[in-house]
Amino acid sequence: xxxxxxxxxxxxxxxxxxxxxxxxxxxxxxxxxxxxxxxxxxxxxxxxxxxxxxxxxxxxxxxxxxxxxxxxxxxxxxxxxxxxxxxxxxxxxxxxxxxxxxxxxxxxxxxxxxxxxxxxxxxxxxxxxxxxxxxxxxxxxxxxxxxxxxxxxxxxxxxxxxxxxxxxxxxxxxxxxxxxxxxxxxxxxxxxxxxxxxxxxxxxxxxxxxxxxxxxxxxxxxxxxxxxxxxxxxxxxxxxxxxxxxxxxxxxxxxx
Amino acid sequence: xxxxxxxxxxxxxxxxxxxxxxxxxxxxxxxxxxxxxxxxxxxxxxxxxxxxxxxxxxxxxxxxxxxxxxxxxxxxxxxxxxxxxxxxxxxxxxxxxxxxxxxxxxxxxxxxxxxxxxxxxxxxxxxxxxxxxxxxxxxxxxxxxxxxxxxxxxxxxxxxxxxxxxxxxxxxxxxxxxxxxxxxxxxxxxxxxxxxxxxxxxxxxxxxxxxxxxxxxxxxxxxxxxxxxxxxxxxxxxxxxxxxxxxxxxxxxxxxxxxxxxxxxxxxxxxxxxxxxxxxxxxxx
Numbered sequence: 001x002x003x004x005x006x007x008x009x010x011x012x013x014x015x016x017x018x019x020x021x022x023x024x025x026x027x028x029x030x031x032x033x034x035x036x037x038x039x040x041x042x043x044x045x046x047x048x049x050x051x052x053x054x055x056x057x058x059x060x061x062x063x064x065x066x067x068x069x070x071x072x073x074x075x076x077x078x079x080x081x082x083x084x085x086x087x088x089x090x091x092x093x094x095x096x097x098x099x100x101x102x103x104x105x106x107x108x109x110x111x112x113x114x115x116x117x118x119x120x121x122x123x124x125x126x127x128x129x130x131x132x133x134x135x136x137x138x139x140x141x142x143x144x145x146x147x148x149x150x151x152x153x154x155x156x157x158x159x160x161x162x163x164x165x166x167x168x169x170x171x172x173x174x175x176x177x178x179x180x181x182x183x184x185x186x187x188x189x190x191x192x193x194x195x196x197x198x199x200x201x202x203x204x205x206x207x208x209x210x211x212x213x214x215x216x217x218x219x220x221x222x223x224x225x226x227x228x229x230x231x232x233x234x235x236x237x238x239x240x241x242x243x244x245x246x247x248x249x250x251x252x253x254x255x256x
Numbered sequence: 257x258x259x260x261x262x263x264x265x266x267x268x269x270x271x272x273x274x275x276x277x278x279x280x281x282x283x284x285x286x287x288x289x290x291x292x293x294x295x296x297x298x299x300x301x302x303x304x305x306x307x308x309x310x311x312x313x314x315x316x317x318x319x320x321x322x323x324x325x326x327x328x329x330x331x332x333x334x335x336x337x338x339x340x341x342x343x344x345x346x347x348x349x350x351x352x353x354x355x356x357x358x359x360x361x362x363x364x365x366x367x368x369x370x371x372x373x374x375x376x377x378x379x380x381x382x383x384x385x386x387x388x389x390x391x392x393x394x395x396x397x398x399x400x401x402x403x404x405x406x407x408x409x410x411x412x413x414x415x416x417x418x419x420x421x422x423x424x425x426x427x428x429x430x431x432x433x434x435x436x437x438x439x440x441x442x443x444x445x446x447x448x449x450x451x452x453x454x455x456x457x458x459x460x461x462x463x464x465x466x467x468x469x470x471x472x473x474x475x476x477x478x479x480x481x482x483x484x485x486x487x488x489x490x491x492x493x494x495x496x497x498x499x500x501x502x503x504x505x506x507x508x509x510x511x512x513x514x515x516x517x518x519x520x521x522x523x524x525x526x527x528x529x530x531x532x533x534x535x536x537x538x539x540x541x
Contacts, residue, residue: 078382088274088276089274112298113298119383
């Protein structure tokens with residue numbers, strides 16, 4: 001569809017710093033006890049530069065708390081920048097576990113509300129509802145309140161919702177991890193479809209298998225910085241070997 | 257699944273690279289809000305639906321709450337304290353005062369905590385955040401509709417003659433809603449930065465309740481021009497008076513009052529929108 005555009009940069013990050021604020025911005029206690037220079041921010045991303053081109057599926061790997069999810073939030077424009085710059089050809093759509101879903105509402109109502117928040121009209125959602133319900137594979141459970149759902153079912157609703165329209169740039173945060181094998185296969189197909197339809201995808205996952213199956217390039221993030229970047233297999237192997245080393249180190253320590 | 261439609265997500269879907277953190281211009285912002293009207297309505301209605309579902313009387317609470325409210329105030333102020341001076345039809349006067357004040361002031365504490373309450377949603381999808389405040393105000397407006405019926409009931413039972421001026425209820429309520437929306441937008445942003453504001457608000461609202469002629473007619477209690485000027489300049493008192501003027505024969509509202517209330521409402525909305533829009537980038541913090 002847009003093969004002529006392949007390689008065009010759609011998302012670029014330049015020396016990005018992102019942080020989370022914890023607690024109030026100016027608490028009186030801080031001002032008194034720390035002389036007015038209270039910073040209760042957690043710096044999650046510290047100087048990441050990356051470029052994503054059309055047709056890329058960038059897999060992001062790293063340990064818990066390494067800044068992967070924060071980076072995606074920043075790319076979607078949902079978290080203000082501390083410094084640096086993030087440019088994109090259109091606003092990336094972030095898909096993360098549990099963000100949108102209202103537990104008291106049914107799966108169907110959540111699908112509708114989520115799609116509308118993402119910019120579909122009520123009529124468009126109604127037109128697609130049957131397709132979406134089928135894709136989710138939830139059957140009659142779609143009309144039950146979401147608090148009755150398992151994690152996997154919730155992630156099905158979430159994935160269905162966020163891919164109802166083909167975003168130009170899609171950011172996926174651990175979205176496939178909850179689903180079972182059959183849904184994962186479906187979801188990966190859908191990701192490939194999006195990529196073919198002139199899209200780019202950034203994918204955060206702890207499942208290296210999943211990354212191997214869909215990523216065209218892998219970025220390894222560690223302590224808010226890019227530790228390695230490049231061809232999928234190479235980076236994954238390097239990552240795995242440090243995981244191994246970590247385990248080996250820990251073993252003798254625990255025995256002593 | 258059907259191949260989906262082309263991307264009109266966010267203000268920008270051009271070919272050139274633009275900052276994802278750039279704030280849309282005010283006109284773009286308003287256009288984005290207009291595009292989200294379906295979401296706005298849907299979330300307001302869903303929110304209302306999930307309320308009172310566990311109560312035995314269910315949705316009847318939307319009617320019971322204003323009724324009980326009136327009864328309590330009527331017992332204390334009408335029967336015990338006799339503040340009904342200068343008002344022919346006190347219970348109707350009181351009803352209109354309390355219910356209009358509810359429309360204007362009751363959402364305000366909620367508005368100040370709105371962005372924190374929705375932080376998960378804000379951090380997962382981009383849409384113009386003012387939409388949340390609009391949905392919130394609509395939710396309160398829908399909740400107010402049974403109150404209008406309660407007012408009409410007391411007006412009829414109170415023996416007020418049917419007059420054309422009853423139609424003025426429509427612009428009076430519109431002015432009230434607009435004012436409330438404007439205040440909510442302002443408080444939503446302030447409440448995001450200073451949580452303390454939300455904690456102090458109930459006290460401020462109680463002060464406003466006594467200072468807006470909700471329970472009594474100020475001119476029956478004082479002849480001090482400065483005090484009365486304060487009441488006349490108070491938008492809460494003005495909007496309540498417009499409503500009373502529409503329904504009560506002995507409480508006419510002057511043209512000046514209409515002009516002043518309209519100015520307050522439009523002013524609050526314009527200031528609220530701009531003020532809220534200026535903080536747009538900070539709401540994900």
